Amino acid sequence: MLLSEIQIRDPYIVTDKEAGAYYLFGSTDRDIWNEGTGFDAYVSRDLEYWEGPHPAFRPEPGFFSEKNFWAPEVHVYQGRYYMFATFRRKDNGLLGTAILDADHILGPYRPRSQGPVTPEDWSSLDGTLYVDEQQQPWMVFCREWQQIGDGTICAMPLDAELTAAAGEPVTLFHASAAPWATPFSAERYPDRENYVTDGPFLFRNEDRLCLIWASFIDNHYALGLAVSESGTLQGPWTHEDTPLYGSDGGHGMIFETVEGEKMLALHTPNRTPHERTVLIPLASLSGIEK
Numbered sequence: 001m002l003l004s005e006i007q008i009r010d011p012y013i014v015t016d017k018e019a020g021a022y023y024l025f026g027s028t029d030r031d032i033w034n035e036g037t038g039f040d041a042y043v044s045r046d047l048e049y050w051e052g053p054h055p056a057f058r059p060e061p062g063f064f065s066e067k068n069f070w071a072p073e074v075h076v077y078q079g080r081y082y083m084f085a086t087f088r089r090k091d092n093g094l095l096g097t098a099i100l101d102a103d104h105i106l107g108p109y110r111p112r113s114q115g116p117v118t119p120e121d122w123s124s125l126d127g128t129l130y131v132d133e134q135q136q137p138w139m140v141f142c143r144e145w146q147q148i149g150d151g152t153i154c155a156m157p158l159d160a161e162l163t164a165a166a167g168e169p170v171t172l173f174h175a176s177a178a179p180w181a182t183p184f185s186a187e188r189y190p191d192r193e194n195y196v197t198d199g200p201f202l203f204r205n206e207d208r209l210c211l212i213w214a215s216f217i218d219n220h221y222a223l224g225l226a227v228s229e230s231g232t233l234q235g236p237w238t239h240e241d242t243p244l245y246g247s248d249g250g251h252g253m254i255f256e257t258v259e260g261e262k263m264l265a266l267h268t269p270n271r272t273p274h275e276r277t278v279l280i281p282l283a284s285l286s287g288i289e290k
Contacts, residue, residue, distance in 0.1 A: 001050050003277055006042060010071040010126075010199060010251045011265045011277040014105065017258050022047055023105055025056065025072045025083075030273060036069030039085065041106055047257070047279060056107035057083065057100065064089055064098075064115045071199065071251065074105060075129040077137070082162055083109045084139065086125040089116065096120075097127030097141055099162050113163050118156070123147040126251070129162075130155070130202045132233055137162060140172070140211075140233075142197040145184065151175045151197035153213060155233055170234075172211075178224050178239040180246075181215040199251030205262075205288060207231065212264075214250030217243065221270035223250040225287055240287045245280070254282060 008026040015022055021043055028040040040053035057072065059065070065087035072085040083100040096116025100109040118124035118141055127141035137158040145151035156169035175181050175195035183193040198214040209228040214221060223245040226237040245252070249268030256262055262282040267275045282288055 001042070001052070003044075003048060003050060003279075006050060006277065007273050007275060008277055009267045009272075009275045011267055012071075012073045012253050013255045013263075013265050014074050014076075015255055015258060016105070020045060020258050022255075022258075023074070024050060024052075024277070025074055026267070026277070027070050027072070028053065029069055032068065032070060032272065034067055036065060036067050036087070039069060039072045039083075039109075043106075054106045056102075057085070057109040060110070063111075064091070066090055068095065070095075071126050072109075073128055073253070077129065077131070077162060081105050081109075082112070082129065083107075084127045084129060086127065087116070092120070094121070094123040094147075095125045095144060096122075097124060097139065101162075117158065117163075117165055119165075119169060124154075126199045128201055130233060138233060139165075140200050140202060142200065142213075143169075143171075145175065145194050145196045146186075146189070149189070149192050150195045151215075153197050153200050153211070172233070172235055173226065173237045173239075175215050177237075178215065178226070179241045180217060180222065180224055180239070180243045182217050184216045185219055199253075201253040202233075203254040203262075205282075209233070210288075211237065212244065212252050212254070214252070217246055220246070220248045221250040221268070222246045222248075223252050223266055242287065244285050244287055249278060 011026040024042040038058040041056040042050040042052035044050045068088035070086040099113040101112045102109045123144040154169040157167040222243040252266035
């Protein structure tokens with residue numbers, strides 16, 4: 001399949017340089033807003049043609065969620081494959097990010113944590129793994145705007161086995177702190193200003209610790225950049241004035257090609273079933289190279 005033929009949201013690409021292969025994960029249910037089926041993965045040698053789908057995750061009987069299977073990311077940590085993915089809980093109806101693991105990059109992935117790792121009474125999504133300078137693993141995630149109005153990006157330390165939280169979450173910033181983000185108009189919440197946080201991803205660009213995340217501009221999906229002034233996860237975080245990508249696309253991540261070029265992957269347009277993965281060389285984006 002061509003990349004342009006694969007319906008997918010929240011794309012996440014893992015590069016295996018030794019094998020010369022790329023693995024694409026993402027929200028792959030045809031209708032991610034309702035009943036969940038699982039997560040599929042695709043494999044490529046050239047980032048253009050992809051083989052699959054491979055069933056990377058399917059819920060077993062008794063799984064804690066039945067709908068909204070979102071944003072799987074696969075990280076290699078201490079020689080094992082870990083999937084961070086968002087699900088809507090059956091018991092309280094809130095979103096949360098759980099951790100799964102597998103022996104092989106294509107799975108099958110099975111739950112490692114006891115349900116979501118994010119706080120039980122929070123609606124949280126889009127968890128990603130970050131390991132700091134002291135080798136402490138963190139989950140960086142969003143607290144959902146639908147619950148608090150002005151969505152946040154938060155960070156929470158994890159235990160060494162990636163099974164549970166090892167401390168309380170801290171807020172890195174609110175969505176309204178970014179000059180480029182505008183209030184999101186939602187019929188369900190007509191009497192308040194809503195600011196969306198979505199899809200955080202951290203990476204280092206030379207000596208800068210950067211964080212990309214998605215929100216909205218005039219109800220159109222967009223991707224922005226924040227930079228840590230201290231060079232650490234604790235920030236403070238400074239936002240670029242304009243978005244990296246403002247053409248109804250977002251939930252991005254950065255990966256490195258086999259040749260060593262850094263690429264941005266995101267989905268656009270933000271409409272089901274038309275969403276597709278777009279790849280953009282990082283060096284071509286204004287605001288990155290400073």
